[in-house]
Amino acid sequence: MERLYRINKRSDRCSTMKRRVIRLFLWLLPVFFVFIYYYLFAKEGSVGLPCFFYNTTGWQCPGCGGQRAFYAIFKGEFLESIRYNSLIYFYLILLFYLYILIVEGYILKNEKILFKYGIPEWFGIFFLILMILFFLLRNLDKL
Numbered sequence: 001m002e003r004l005y006r007i008n009k010r011s012d013r014c015s016t017m018k019r020r021v022i023r024l025f026l027w028l029l030p031v032f033f034v035f036i037y038y039y040l041f042a043k044e045g046s047v048g049l050p051c052f053f054y055n056t057t058g059w060q061c062p063g064c065g066g067q068r069a070f071y072a073i074f075k076g077e078f079l080e081s082i083r084y085n086s087l088i089y090f091y092l093i094l095l096f097y098l099y100i101l102i103v104e105g106y107i108l109k110n111e112k113i114l115f116k117y118g119i120p121e122w123f124g125i126f127f128l129i130l131m132i133l134f135f136l137l138r139n140l141d142k143l
Contacts, residue, residue, distance in 0.1 A: 022107070022108065023103070023108060026103045026107065026108075038074060041067065041071075048068070048071075059138075059139045059142055060138045060139060061135065062131045062134050062135050062138075063085070063091075065084035065085035068081075068084040068085075069081035069082070073088070073092075086134070087134060090130075094127075100113075101117065101118065101119070105118070
């Protein structure tokens with residue numbers, strides 16, 4: 001009986017250690033992608049990826065200017081980034097929040113996080129209305 005208890009305790013420690021390693025890997029993953037982005041696209045004169053919607057219609061989508069705004073944040077030009085895309089800080093905060101929920105809640109199965117910090121149902125409607133308004137305001141001259 002004592003031996004079974006020690007095996008279960010050792011198994012719990014291994015499980016905890018495994019979860020910590022997975023958590024560390026998943027927290028470092030976005031940092032890795034930011035560095036990849038920086039070295040591939042964030043150079044002077046680099047245009048990054050073109051917007052298919054803008055190239056097709058001539059209208060700016062809610063994400064247009066996001067890459068330039070992100071690059072401006074890298075350079076420390078925070079007001080310039082707002083000029084490129086006014087919602088860049090909202091997008092970054094939302095992405096960070098969603099990443100935390102996905103990693104902690106769904107991948108690591110931490111149900112306390114999902115229950116306490118999950119996104120309410122009304123947020124999807126609010127976000128959709130915000131995107132539509134932003135799209136219309138950006139393209140007033142083309143309507």
